[in-house]
Amino acid sequence: MDTKSKHGGKRPGSGRKAGTPNKLTSTVKMMILGALDKKGGQKWLEAQMDEYPQAFMTLLGKIIPTQVVGDMSYRFVARMPPPEENTDEWLDRYAPKQTHPQHPTKQ
DSSP states (O other): OOOBOTTSSBOTTOSOOTTOOOHHHHHHHHHHHHHHHHHTTHHHHHHHHHHOHHHHHHHHHHHSOSSOOOOTTSOOOOOOOOOOSOHHHHHHHHSOOOOSOOOOOOO
């Protein structure tokens, strides 16, 4: 079936409407959720997280939204008190803590 009109472009009303979910995709999602439920649900996922943390983090990255939504008209300003005592003590208290070991730099 040709979806093109005589004058170019698609014919009005041809194909699925925008935003209509794919039936196959929703069916597969339901099958996956059913299998997860039969396997133990959250407890099974926790076991997978312990055994395969890298794969679990990949899965987590795929389901977390990649777009941050917020009110851009609201301005947040973080305020920290100025150093009252020794600057080194102040930095120890307020500076971000290192979470990963530093690699030696090549020179």
